[in-house]
Amino acid sequence: MIKSAFSNNNKTLLIFLFLYLSLICGFYMDENLNFGAIGDWFHTDKPVIEALSEDIKKTLLDYEKFGHRHSPLYLIFLSFFYKLGFSLDLIRFLHLNLSILLIYYFYKCLTFKFDQIDKSILLLISFSLFLSPTFRSLSIWPSTRIIGMIFFVMAIYEFLKYKKFRKEKYIFKNLVFLILSSYVSPNFSVFTLFFFFHYIKKESFKLIIKYLIFCGILS
Numbered sequence: 001m002i003k004s005a006f007s008n009n010n011k012t013l014l015i016f017l018f019l020y021l022s023l024i025c026g027f028y029m030d031e032n033l034n035f036g037a038i039g040d041w042f043h044t045d046k047p048v049i050e051a052l053s054e055d056i057k058k059t060l061l062d063y064e065k066f067g068h069r070h071s072p073l074y075l076i077f078l079s080f081f082y083k084l085g086f087s088l089d090l091i092r093f094l095h096l097n098l099s100i101l102l103i104y105y106f107y108k109c110l111t112f113k114f115d116q117i118d119k120s121i122l123l124l125i126s127f128s129l130f131l132s133p134t135f136r137s138l139s140i141w142p143s144t145r146i147i148g149m150i151f152f153v154m155a156i157y158e159f160l161k162y163k164k165f166r167k168e169k170y171i172f173k174n175l176v177f178l179i180l181s182s183y184v185s186p187n188f189s190v191f192t193l194f195f196f197f198h199y200i201k202k203e204s205f206k207l208i209i210k211y212l213i214f215c216g217i218l219s
Contacts, residue, residue, distance in 0.1 A: 012123055019130035020100070027096055027140050033133035037141035044068045045075060045142055046088065052079035070144040074184050078142060092142055099139035099146050103129050105153040112160050148185025151177050159195065168207065171199060172214060179218045 025031075032038040048066050051059040052075060063072055081091050107126035111119055129135045138146040155177035162170035174195060182189035192215070200208055 019127055031140055034137040037137035041141040048075045049079045049082050053083040074144040074147050095142040096139045102150045109157050144185050148181045148188055151181035152188045
């Protein structure tokens with residue numbers, strides 16, 4: 001049994017390495033399977049990162065002139081690396097590796113929700129994200145959307161833990177990650193209503209007030 005488990009782990013590692021290397025190859029080949037990511041990078045994200053590294057205050061005041069539809073928060077983060085001397089390609093490579101966290105937290109959600117299913121199967125389902133044209137494109141060409149999605153999946157993970165254990169701490173951890181995802185990519189903010197209506201049906205009025213105050217402070 002130990003030998004079989006070791007063999008399965010090796011196979012899983014080989015599959016991961018193959019898929020990860022395919023993403024690296026896509027990086028060096030300027031892969032752009034969703035046809036829009038490369039344009040967003042060169043025309044909106046890259047100019048903002050360069051401008052933020054030179055003058056963050058002026059760039060934020062003139063942010064609408066860049067024609068960017070998303071929050072500048074993640075671009076500010078990337079601009080710090082550019083200011084430190086990282087090349088744009090190195091920043092892209094850093095972003096690519098951060099994007100792998102989406103697969104990791106997706107796997108954690110699956111194993112928590114479907115704990116009776118073989119983890120090897122759930123791992124393979126998680127690895128299927130490597131084949132997604134959107135995931136590949138937004139990993140290779142830095143996008144705030146995929147970072148926002150990572151925080152959103154982390155929020156879902158905390159929500160799943162709340163549903164199982166019904167502990168107050170998971171509500172607030174869910175809210176922290178949800179607000180972080182909204183700060184990075186505002187389209188995720190709409191899910192605040194979904195979680196709020198779930199909690200209002202299950203929890204006390206006092207806890208709901210605490211939820212609203214906490215949400216207001218972070219907002």
